[in-house]
Amino acid sequence: MAKATLTVIETAEYLGIGRNQTYRMINDGILPAVKIGRQFRVPIKSLENWLMNEAEKSLKIN
Structure with missing residues (x-):
C-alpha cells in the first residue's frame, strides 16, 4: 500500500523549501x-x- 500522507520534512523536501x-x-x-x-x-x-x-494561478497572472 502506498503512503497517503507526507511528514512536514518530506513535504518541505518535495516543495524545495525549508521546514520552518x-x-x-x-x-x-x-x-x-x-x-x-x-x-x-x-x-x-x-x-x-x-x-x-x-501553478495555474501564476500562469493567469503572467
Whole structure:
C-alpha cells in the first residue's frame, strides 16, 4: 500500500523549501494538512492539487 500522507520534512523536501517555511504555511492555512496527534501530515493528493492550482494561478497572472 502506498503512503497517503507526507511528514512536514518530506513535504518541505518535495516543495524545495525549508521546514520552518512549511510549518508557517500549514499554520497559516496555505498548505493542506491534518493533525494526527501532535504531528501534522500532508495528504499527497491534496498537496498535488494545491500545487497545480498555484501553478495555474501564476500562469493567469503572467
